Amino acid sequence: MRRTYTNTRQPPPAGTVQWDxxxxxxxxxxxxxxxxxxxxxxxxxxxxxxxVQHPNQVLDRQQLLDLVWGEDYEGEDRVVDVFVKRLRQKLSDDHTSWSIETVRGAGYKFKVEA
Structure with missing residues (x-):
């Protein structure tokens, strides 16, 4: 029997997304x-x-797993931490108008200045 899963991922906005x-x-x-x-x-x-699609919104590990890895992902939730660390390293932290912040006990957020 074939299983079907609903896709909770949002389609990316068309074109270009820019923050500073x-x-x-x-x-x-x-x-x-x-x-x-x-x-x-x-x-x-x-x-x-x-x-970027959820600016200034705290996303916990499970939300990120569902949105990025998919609801059927069965691995450790700490994989999110590893990917956030790699992403920060590649993007560097010297930007004044945006950053990926850790919210202790809650998750991560893409912080942008208004």
């Missing part, structure tokens, strides 16, 4: 910061896009 110097081209699946290409894995790209 961070630019995400959803059609080309590319990310640039200050016009410099950032080499991301598909999972890192999806994680970043998920954060």
């Amino acid at each position: 110097t961070l630019k995400i081209d959803t059609a080309g699946h590319t990310v640039t910061i200050e016009d410099e290409y950032v080499d991301l894995t598909p999972r890192e790209y999806q994680l970043l896009l998920t954060f």
Whole structure:
């Protein structure tokens, strides 16, 4: 018997998403910061896009697993921590208008200045 799963992932917005110097081209699946290409894995790209789609909203590990890895993911939830760490390293932390922050006991959020 075939199982079907509902997809909770949101389709990416068409075109380009930009926060200050961070630019995400959803059609080309590319990310640039200050016009410099950032080499991301598909999972890192999806994680970043998920954060950008939920600015200033705290997302816990389980929410991120469901949105990025899918509801049928059965591994450890700490994989989120590893991918957030890699994403921060690749994006660097010297941006003043946005950052990926840890909210102790709650999860992570893409913090943007209004």
